[in-house]
Each structure stands twice: as C-alpha cells, then as structure tokens.
Amino acid sequence: MRIMVVEDEELLRDGLIKMIGRMSLNGSVVAIAGNGEDALEQLSHVGVDLIITDIRMPRMDGLQLLEEVQRLNLDIRSIILSGYDDFEYAKRALKLNCKDYLLKPVMFQDLYELLSKIEAEFIAMQTKMIEEVKLKGILNQNQSLIRHEFLRTFIQLEKMLQIEARLAEAETIGVYLQASCYSIIAVQIEEKPEKKRNYGKNGWMLMKYALHNIVEELTSYMPCYYDEHEVLIVLHAGIADEEELNVLGNRIAMKSRELLKITVSIGISEKHDLYHLSLGYGQATRVLKYRLISDQPIIEFHSQVSRYTNHLIKPHMDQLAELFDLDHADTAIKQLKEWYEALKAAELSLGSLEVMEQEVRVVFHSLLRHFVKELGDREYDLGAEIGIMETADSFYARMNPLLNVLKAISSDSKKGFIENCTSKQVMKYIREHYNENINLTSISEFIYMNPAYLSVMFKKKAGKSIIEYLTEVRMGEAKKLLLNMELKTYEIAEMVGYNDAAYFSTLFKKYSGVSPLEYRTINIRR
Structure with missing residues (x-):
C-alpha cells in the first residue's frame, strides 16, 4: 500500500511519517506534500493508494484536494486529520471517499487500527482483481489472440482492395472499424526489461493483459493490441480533439500506476482514415522517441513534435x-x-x-x-x-x-588527495614535535583518525611506517647534535625525544651502523 502524507506543519508531518514507519504494514509513505497543490502535482507521476491529509493548509486545503482527486476519477482512499472537531468537515469528507476522520494529536493505536483495516481491504481488492483478470484471460485467450493478430496485420495494409476485403472479416471476430477516422494511441511500458525480469514470464503476460483491460475500459472498448515490441496500440475512433485525448492519456497513466504500479509513456498520432492507419501507427510509435529527452514519462502528440525542425546534432x-x-x-x-x-x-x-x-x-x-x-x-x-x-x-x-x-573516479581522486594531505600533515607534525614523547596514538589523536587506518594509509603513501619515519627524523637530528662536542649523549637523547640514553644509543647504532660516540669521532675527524 502506497501512502501520501499531506501536512503543512513540518514537525507534525515528520512525526506522522515516523509513526507509520514503526507500524508493521505491507506498505510505506511514498510521497509527502505541504499543501494540496503540491500533492496534486505529485499525483500526476506517483502512484498512491491512500492519502492522509490535514484539513487546514495554505493554497489548497485537504478537502479541496480530495475534491480534485474525485473530479479526476482517481481511485485513491483518504484519511482526514484536523484539530477542529467539526461535524460539517466530517460529513463533507465522507462524501469524498474519505475512510475516516481523526483528530489531532493522532494516537498511534488509532491510526494503526485504521491503516490495518484499509490495508486488509486493499489486499482483498487486489486479490479479487487479479483473480478476475486470470479468469477473464483464460476464457478469452483464444479470441483475444485472434483479434490481436488481425489488428497487427490489418494496420500494415495499404492497398484499398485488401482493406475492403478484410472489413467484413473483422466484424466476424468482434472488431468493429466503422469510424471515418482514427487517432492511433501507443502505450509503452516503462522500465520494461526490469519489469519482465521481476514479473517472470507468466506474471508479465498477466500484467500486459491487465493493462489491456484497463485501456479497453477507459476507451469504451475500442480496438487495441500489442505490436511486436510489446507496445499497446489503440485505434481511437472519432473526432476527439487533443485536449480530450490528453485527458484520456492521463487517465490511462494514472490507472496504470494505481492498479498495476507501473508507469507508461504515450504517443498519439494525427487523425487518419482506414486506408492510412499504418501511417498513424508509425507516427504514434515514433513519437515515443521523445521519451529519450524527458525526465518523466511522456504524453506526446505527433502534431506537436512535427513542429520541431532543428536538425543540428x-x-x-x-x-x-x-x-x-x-x-x-x-x-x-x-x-x-x-x-x-x-x-x-x-x-x-x-x-x-x-x-x-x-x-x-x-x-x-x-x-x-x-x-x-x-x-x-x-x-x-x-x-x-x-x-x-x-x-x-x-x-x-x-x-x-x-x-x-x-563518480567512482572522483571519489578515488578525492580519497587520494585526502591521503596525500594527511600524510604531509603527519610528517609536518613529526618534524615539529619529534623531541616530545609522541607515538602512533598521540599522532592519530591529533589528526582525528583511527590509529590502525592512519598507520596503513601512511605506509601506503610514504613507503614506511609512522614509527620508522619518526625514528628517521630523530636520528637525523641526533646526527646534527653529535657534531656539537659540548653536548653529552644523554642530553642529545632527551633533545630528540628519548628519556632512556641507553635505548637511544642502541637505536642509533641499529639505524646508523655505529654508536653515537663513534659517529661523533668519525665525523669530527673529517
């Protein structure tokens, strides 16, 4: 169950969303809005099963929102929230498919019980619809396949004699093509490869059949079929103008979202007689190419895109x-x-x-x-x-x-830059504080980094460990100080950060190959 929360007070809205999130429901909040206008705009491209809305809101209040939802024939249930215990509001709300009327502050248990009840009804409705579609599909499968195949071949005919000969055949299988002109409507399912994988073979066929039924009902059972690309093609009879066809396209899109949880794009041809339906089919399906340069599913007319004359690619x-x-x-x-x-x-x-x-x-x-x-x-x-x-x-x-x-390259580059900067920062800190009692832990605390991670990162960049670099700096400074004859070995040890002169001497010999005194003697002679 897909829920929309409409509330202008941010704290109340966030609290309501968190409350629903804690409920063990088979559904979630998929859209939020601060007023009725924002909610209506979102409903044009988001499928919603239930609206929970405040009454008092700026620009468009909750009841005005529900009136618009009813006017658009959207099959969406609703719950009204209000701080006003007003019976007139309740009566008006109940006429707008509102399931209940709750007073603020909303109690968790009250809302949970109401949502659980609505969810149970919603699941029962979906189960019934699926069973009906399955049953209808089994009963009408052969007849439907015959009609689809007829329309697929008929729409490609261009010679008048072929068309005249097949019109009589059409009526015998329940296809009636008696209008003077037709608009071709092409309905394309979005994210088709992913949807086919998720549904599986049988589920995908069932979903296509359900969409076919929805479109048939919305067009008063005008002829429709799936082409070889699984685009649903509708032969819309009559002289409906573009505004009426646009309303129809929106209703198809909304019903697809509400009942099947899919999105569709729609291309609409110009009007053609029976002898030029193939031209209309080409127009409607080619118009769908404009989905390539749209952020959202489209409802596009060939008459509009044919005005685009820019050829500079x-x-x-x-x-x-x-x-x-x-x-x-x-x-x-x-x-x-x-x-x-x-x-x-x-x-x-x-x-x-x-x-x-x-x-x-x-x-x-x-x-x-x-x-x-x-x-x-x-x-x-x-x-x-x-x-x-x-x-x-x-x-x-x-x-x-x-x-x-x-983004991965950018992330790696930034990571490398950060690592380089951190390594330089560590080196600078060691050069400035080598004569103090510092170690990996104290350095990592200064850098604000985990010691283990800092150690690995530094060695990767510097080719040596932090302790090795610290020892290198200290030994380098000790060599300079040893050239001063007035300084004792223990004094030099303390000056480069070692309190234990014996340990310093051992480390110095290991690092330099000679003891501090030998180093002094050798270098002073030079």
Whole structure:
C-alpha cells in the first residue's frame, strides 16, 4: 500500500511519517506534500493508494484536494486529520471517499487500527482483481489472440482492395472499424526489461493483459493490441480533439500506476482514415522517441513534435566527444549533465533524434570503456552497464553508468588527495614535535583518525611506517647534535625525544651502523 502524507506543519508531518514507519504494514509513505497543490502535482507521476491529509493548509486545503482527486476519477482512499472537531468537515469528507476522520494529536493505536483495516481491504481488492483478470484471460485467450493478430496485420495494409476485403472479416471476430477516422494511441511500458525480469514470464503476460483491460475500459472498448515490441496500440475512433485525448492519456497513466504500479509513456498520432492507419501507427510509435529527452514519462502528440525542425546534432555530438580529453571526473560529470540539459532544450526534429540515438549509443559505449580504464584495477560489470545503455527509457538513465564510473573516479581522486594531505600533515607534525614523547596514538589523536587506518594509509603513501619515519627524523637530528662536542649523549637523547640514553644509543647504532660516540669521532675527524 502506497501512502501520501499531506501536512503543512513540518514537525507534525515528520512525526506522522515516523509513526507509520514503526507500524508493521505491507506498505510505506511514498510521497509527502505541504499543501494540496503540491500533492496534486505529485499525483500526476506517483502512484498512491491512500492519502492522509490535514484539513487546514495554505493554497489548497485537504478537502479541496480530495475534491480534485474525485473530479479526476482517481481511485485513491483518504484519511482526514484536523484539530477542529467539526461535524460539517466530517460529513463533507465522507462524501469524498474519505475512510475516516481523526483528530489531532493522532494516537498511534488509532491510526494503526485504521491503516490495518484499509490495508486488509486493499489486499482483498487486489486479490479479487487479479483473480478476475486470470479468469477473464483464460476464457478469452483464444479470441483475444485472434483479434490481436488481425489488428497487427490489418494496420500494415495499404492497398484499398485488401482493406475492403478484410472489413467484413473483422466484424466476424468482434472488431468493429466503422469510424471515418482514427487517432492511433501507443502505450509503452516503462522500465520494461526490469519489469519482465521481476514479473517472470507468466506474471508479465498477466500484467500486459491487465493493462489491456484497463485501456479497453477507459476507451469504451475500442480496438487495441500489442505490436511486436510489446507496445499497446489503440485505434481511437472519432473526432476527439487533443485536449480530450490528453485527458484520456492521463487517465490511462494514472490507472496504470494505481492498479498495476507501473508507469507508461504515450504517443498519439494525427487523425487518419482506414486506408492510412499504418501511417498513424508509425507516427504514434515514433513519437515515443521523445521519451529519450524527458525526465518523466511522456504524453506526446505527433502534431506537436512535427513542429520541431532543428536538425543540428553535430554540436551535441562534438560536446560528447570532448569528454574523452577531460582530465578531471568532476568536470566530466558537469559537462555530461550540461549536454543532456542542452539536448532537452534543442527541439530536435524526430528524424534527427532517431539518428542521434544511434550515434549516442556508440559514443556512450566508448566513453564507458574509456572511463573504466581510468579506474585502474577496479572490477566493473560492463555487461550490466551496457544493458542499461541499450534499454533505459531516457538518455539521462542511459547516462547513469557513465556517471557512476565518473563518480567512482572522483571519489578515488578525492580519497587520494585526502591521503596525500594527511600524510604531509603527519610528517609536518613529526618534524615539529619529534623531541616530545609522541607515538602512533598521540599522532592519530591529533589528526582525528583511527590509529590502525592512519598507520596503513601512511605506509601506503610514504613507503614506511609512522614509527620508522619518526625514528628517521630523530636520528637525523641526533646526527646534527653529535657534531656539537659540548653536548653529552644523554642530553642529545632527551633533545630528540628519548628519556632512556641507553635505548637511544642502541637505536642509533641499529639505524646508523655505529654508536653515537663513534659517529661523533668519525665525523669530527673529517
């Protein structure tokens, strides 16, 4: 169960979300809004089963929101929250498919019991719908396949004699093509490869059948079928204008989200008579290419995109080619995102966009391999990433493998920079404090880093351990001091950080090959 919380007071909204999160429900909060207007905007692209909304909110209150939901025929249940014990509010809310009316402050147990009840009803409704779809599918499977095959072949016919001969055949199988003109509507399921994997073969067929039923009902059972690319094609009869068709497209999209939890993009052709349905089919399916340059699912008309006349794709391809020469991952990320934004605003013609899709495919593959090489020994699943580039719905989604690699490079670069800076900071600290009682623990506390991690990181960068470097600095300073004949060995030991003169002498000989006195004698003679 997908829940939307609409509340203008942030603390109350967050508290409500956390309260729902603690409940053992088969669902979660998928959308939040601060007023009715924000909620309506989100409902245009987010599937929701239940709205929990406050009454008193700025711009659009809770009851106005529910009135809009009812006007749009959205099958969404609701719960009203209010600090006002007003019976008139309750009566009005109950007429708007509101399941209940709760007073603030909301009690955990009250809300839990209500949500559990709604969840049980929701699960029962879904189970019933699935069973009905299965039963209907079994009963009508053969007839449906016959109709689909007929429409698939009929829409490709162009010769008048063939069409006239097959119209009579159409009525015998329940396909009625008597209108003077048709708009072709192409409904494309988003994230299809992932959905097919998740559903499995049988589940995917059932889902497609359910979508077919939804579209049939919303179009008053106008002829529809799946083409070879599993795009649902609808022959919409009549003279409906673009505004009416846009409303229909939105209803198809919303019902798909509400009942099937899928998103769809929709392409709509211009109007054609029976003899030119193949032209309409081409228009509707080609329009879906504009999903490549949209961040959200689209409802697009061929009559609109046919006005785009920009054929210049070379500047966009040149901008992509420049990425091969960039030295910094962050710069490449920025330029890649700028390329996409410029492409969205370019208003490319349909033909140019189709050509560009093929060219971008090749360049994206080359860029991916180029950037992966920059990661050195890092293992990277190119097969999975190339699969995303081949099938994702938009250029932005196809860019994700590139962005992921670039972010990994950037992260590694920043990590290396931090490690270099930390190593230099450790060395500086040792040179300034070598004469004090310092060790790995005290140095790590100064750097604010775990001692074990600091030790490994420093040795990786410096080629020696911190203690080895500390000893090296101390011995170097001791050699300088030994040239001063007035200083005793124990004094020099203390001056370079050793309280035990004997230990200092032993360490010095191990480091230099001679004792402190021998070193002094040898070097003073020189």
